[in-house]
Amino acid sequence: MLSLFGSILLTASVQYFNDTPRANLPVSLFAAISTPTLALEPVGSDFALDPTAAEVVKTLLLDLKASGYSELDQGVWIQTNSGALLATHQGTRPLPAASLTKLATTLAALSTWEPDFQVVTIASTRGEIVGNTLQGDLIVQGSGDPVFVWEEAIAMANALNRLGIQRVQGNLIVTGFFAMNFETDPQKSANLLQRAFDSANWDDEILKQYAKLPQGTPKPRIAIAGATRYELSIPSTSATKELVRHSSVPLRRMLQLMNIYSNNTIAEMLATSMGGREVVIQKASSAAGISPEQIRLINGSGLGQQNQISPQAAVAILIALQNRARSLNLTLADLLPVSDCKCGTIDIRHLPPGALVKTGTLSDVSALAGMLPTRDRGPIWFAIINRGEGDIETFHNAQDRLLRSLNQKWGGPNALLTNSFTSRPWQDTNRDRLMLER
Structure with missing residues (x-):
């Protein structure tokens, strides 16, 4: 049976030898097998954003402003799999991100133990x-x-x-x-x-x-x-x-449960076992290749306004998680909920199909980060952090609308891209070992 990788190469070769230029192949075809790369912060005022992404971010900020929320309390980072920055708003500023910081705990844990590690x-x-x-x-x-x-x-x-x-x-x-x-x-x-x-x-x-x-x-x-x-x-x-x-x-199942339900106890116990928040910051920032200044933690769960992360850092951690997972024969879907599951913290959200996400919620904070698979642009990596007193559902609805707009403009994922982010099924076994013979 052909592997996914082999099928992709065969498809690419056939199109090439039929004189079809490689540049005309779908972006998502090569994105499915390529390693995601973090986009850099733009330098100078002549940086050109992607019109489609810039428009949906502008709409989000205007909608929130109309509801009484300041643009200074919002952060966004949207990029392609290849590291092209599509849109940003205060993308490198650490903001209170609630349970979005569990992504740092997840990456630190996978940098400490193997995915099948058991306590x-x-x-x-x-x-x-x-x-x-x-x-x-x-x-x-x-x-x-x-x-x-x-x-x-x-x-x-x-x-x-x-x-x-x-x-x-x-x-x-x-x-x-x-x-x-x-x-x-x-x-x-x-x-x-x-x-x-x-x-x-x-x-x-x-x-x-x-x-x-x-x-x-x-x-x-x-x-x-x-x-x-x-x-x-x-x-x-x-x-x-x-x-x-x-x-x-196994650890990978712990992390998946932690992220699906945003369970604070799991996060705190894992952080404690690793040595505390400082260790989590050091391991996560090192693995993601970002400055520790973009990750500010007081614990491993995200409880408290002092837990802050920049939108760029959240995306960097997501990308590092995907790359680490791939090296372990896993994908991000083994660690985060897929929007289709309608489970845990996204059970009543209205997200596009196939999106892999992590939520974060406090009384005045709502954050959403993840990967949105698209037909035209391949995997889109994003982080949205919103803050302000009021109805938290306003933030949820604005985030969901932004992702649905991108999904409508760039198309839903094809089977190839969806398969490249499929989880490895986990089945429980007898995990008790008798130490005496009777």
Whole structure:
């Protein structure tokens, strides 16, 4: 079977040998296999913007001005895959961008770990299994899994059941870097874990999530006789025996979930695991080839007005993400939501088909950045940052109209371009490893 790359080369060769000049081939044909390049900031007053892009940006600014929003609070950057700048408005000025800064967290994470990296949560004990009872404490040590939710806890409990444990004579002790269901209070997370371990204590919320698991998944029964508590660390008074090692979903799935739902806990935990905001800034700016001055962070999630990024920097990070993803046999679609999904933060947006986007929203900030595939101009990389007190939907509607206008003028994507941004399907597997033989 011909590869996508081979098909493109064959098509190009046929057209060339039929005396069709290469320049007449569709831009999107070569854009589909070319490496995106960041456009440079224009120098001088004689820089000519693309008329189509300049017009839609002008319309956006005029519409917002008519609604009472200052042009000084808006930022835009629009460019082609080859690095031609089509339109800009305050493109290099850092602006409050809310969760758009999660793009920096995403790039820093992929610069730190491989896409299939998994975080391991370990269940262990200092006691012995006698019959169906663990005589001693059950210790669960976290290592920073940001997506440890009901389903993960149920899987771990079922693994413990397979070891024959149905009752814990001692305490349930949770330790280390542990959060469950995006609850950042470790004691509350420990209590959630205890509830998940024993199906006799399940409520409607847990049953709803259980119903999404594969048919036939057992309902675990692990009754904790003692207390449930969180301890930052466990004194090494005696050796522990590992019972189960539970691996998280792979990093690329974590990042995709974080960006689809703009989940702050996932972003904060990943940033913490990397070493904090300074590390995120350094890794993201280095990987994107931009000045750290264009990325100003106080955390990894984007919560707070002090989290600022320029529209150009947002596009630079997107381009770096696509190039990094390609080197890993992935695409940007493995990390960001596609407009067609109608999911997460874009479930009620009116975006053109095939667009890969990341949103950002605070009470007075709305940001949208991503890649818009077009027939005539190939992939269009963009970032729009809007700010002002009022109805945030005004910003959403203006952003959506801008992208739809470009889509109408330059045409929707062809199959070739769409396929070059197709995600690699991810399927879950059993991620629990029993560490004892029974």
